[in-house]
Amino acid sequence: MHSRVSPLLALLVPLAAAVIAGTLFSAVAAGEVPEQSAGTAHLSAGAVSEAPPASPEAAQPSLPAPWALPNSRPELLERYQAWAQLHPEQGVEQVVLQVNMGLDRPFYSGTQVLEDPDALTVLVNKYHLLPDGYVPQLEPLGKDYGHGSLRPQAARAFRAMADQAREDGVQLSSVSAYRSYEYQAQLYAQYLQWDPQEVVDTFSARPGSSEHQTGLALDINTASLSSHFEDTPAYAWLEEHCAQFGFLLRYPEDKQHITGYRFEPWHYRYVGVSAAQACTQLDLTYEEYLARLSPSQIAALEEEALAGEEAAAAP
Numbered sequence: 001m002h003s004r005v006s007p008l009l010a011l012l013v014p015l016a017a018a019v020i021a022g023t024l025f026s027a028v029a030a031g032e033v034p035e036q037s038a039g040t041a042h043l044s045a046g047a048v049s050e051a052p053p054a055s056p057e058a059a060q061p062s063l064p065a066p067w068a069l070p071n072s073r074p075e076l077l078e079r080y081q082a083w084a085q086l087h088p089e090q091g092v093e094q095v096v097l098q099v100n101m102g103l104d105r106p107f108y109s110g111t112q113v114l115e116d117p118d119a120l121t122v123l124v125n126k127y128h129l130l131p132d133g134y135v136p137q138l139e140p141l142g143k144d145y146g147h148g149s150l151r152p153q154a155a156r157a158f159r160a161m162a163d164q165a166r167e168d169g170v171q172l173s174s175v176s177a178y179r180s181y182e183y184q185a186q187l188y189a190q191y192l193q194w195d196p197q198e199v200v201d202t203f204s205a206r207p208g209s210s211e212h213q214t215g216l217a218l219d220i221n222t223a224s225l226s227s228h229f230e231d232t233p234a235y236a237w238l239e240e241h242c243a244q245f246g247f248l249l250r251y252p253e254d255k256q257h258i259t260g261y262r263f264e265p266w267h268y269r270y271v272g273v274s275a276a277q278a279c280t281q282l283d284l285t286y287e288e289y290l291a292r293l294s295p296s297q298i299a300a301l302e303e304e305a306l307a308g309e310e311a312a313a314a315p
């Protein structure tokens with residue numbers, strides 16, 4: 001195998017840090033950040049101008065200043081401008097992030113159907129829906145690993161994770177993995193009989209927008225708030241180890257304004273090791289992380305997930 005070792009993470013972490021630092025720097029200029037962080041912000045902000053463009057595409061010459069950031073998307077220019085007008089208190093970096101995440105619009109408005117639903121790094125949420133009738137390739141997890149099926153890559157990764165956990169004295173078992181569009185539609189309709197839609201939307205995905213339909217997400221050990229999974233040794237183990245197996249806690253606490261979902265300590269998504277580790281190290285949701293990357297970096301992330309997959313599948 002030729003060398004595909006250069007970890008994208010090494011490239012992405014400084015970029016994300018630079019973007020964050022850029023935001024911090026504007027905040028410092030506006031006097032919003034305590035004195036002691038200013039030095040760090042200055043140092044990192046300096047790195048923004050010194051960093052070479054990640055790729056020719058990342059330069060995006062079609063975008064006028066000040067919108068030509070490495071992570072800005074030319075097709076969103078009008079939305080950047082509209083959001084900036086509504087929020088003059090926000091810096092350019094913040095505006096670009098907000099719009100890249102889709103958060104300039106209410107959840108479930110301006111939704112897009114995904115062109116590449118089979119990507120291991122695919123983002124499925126209240127703005128990005130799976131195509132009608134989408135069914136991934138699936139493989140049963142196996143009787144020692146709980147209920148259901150996942151895509152082969154995610155199934156292998158989950159079994160490896162559960163095996164390691166077991167060695168550490170922790171039991172991880174799937175209670176819900178792949179769910180079809182039809183099953184999700186039934187679930188969602190059932191919840192609507194008990195709660196108003198704005199409440200249901202905080203804990204159940206509308207059909208077509210569920211990560212469970214990708215075959216890359218699963219609920220571990222429970223799916224109920226009252227069981228307080230976040231207080232268990234299994235949760236603590238996952239917090240420490242899930243990223244090294246390519247899994248990500250997808251709906252963390254206090255991120256409902258970004259993900260649209262309340263805290264789900266049991267819901268994990270396979271995204272590949274690089275993305276999972278980057279999100280964990282930077283303390284970012286998947287939405288926040290992808291919004292910081294250029295389109296070519298997102299493509300590279302997918303390649304890296306596939307390469308990691310090849311390496312894992314090799315005898």
Ligand SMILES: [Zn+2]
Binds near residue numbers: 217266
């Ligand atoms: Zn779930």
